[in-house]
Amino acid sequence: QVQLVESGGGSVQPGGSLRLSCQYSEWTHQSDFMGWFRQAPGKEREGVAAFYVSGDRTYYSDSVKGRFTLSQDDSLKTVYLQMNNLKPEDTGIYYCAAAPHWWTGSWSDERIYVYWGKGTQVTVSS
Numbered sequence: 001q002v003q004l005v006e007s008g009g010g011s012v013q014p015g016g017s018l019r020l021s022c023q024y025s026e027w028t029h030q031s032d033f034m035g036w037f038r039q040a041p042g043k044e045r046e047g048v049a050a051f052y053v054s055g056d057r058t059y060y061s062d063s064v065k066g067r068f069t070l071s072q073d074d075s076l077k078t079v080y081l082q083m084n085n086l087k088p089e090d091t092g093i094y095y096c097a098a099a100p101h102w103w104t105g106s107w108s109d110e111r112i113y114v115y116w117g118k119g120t121q122v123t124v125s126s
Helices: none
Strands: 004-007 010-012 018-024 033-039 046-052 058-060 068-073 078-083 092-099 120-124
Touching: 004 092, 018 033, 018 092, 018 120, 046 068, 046 078, 058 068
Parallel strands: 010 120
Antiparallel strands: 004 018, 018 078, 033 046, 033 092, 046 058, 068 078, 092 120
């Protein structure tokens, strides 16, 4: 059972930055594809970004492309989501999730993800 723990959320003014971390308990092929989702109050959860821990493609939603960046530190078993130029509409609970390497369909479909963290709150407000 892979465990995911998010951290790094907080409150920031518009235009500010935050870096979210997702520490995973172990790497397996069953959890090689890792993504970030967010859920704003009263809205459905949406995919923000995702990539293969083992390398290969990276995906971003149109709403965050050019502002958010995924990275990783394999020695710490941690993936990061660097969020720059934050906007009020980026507010929400951010979840880390992991899917099998061999997923099919859409990277932003939460049904392909097997493991989920409990989330971390991000608030962007002046």
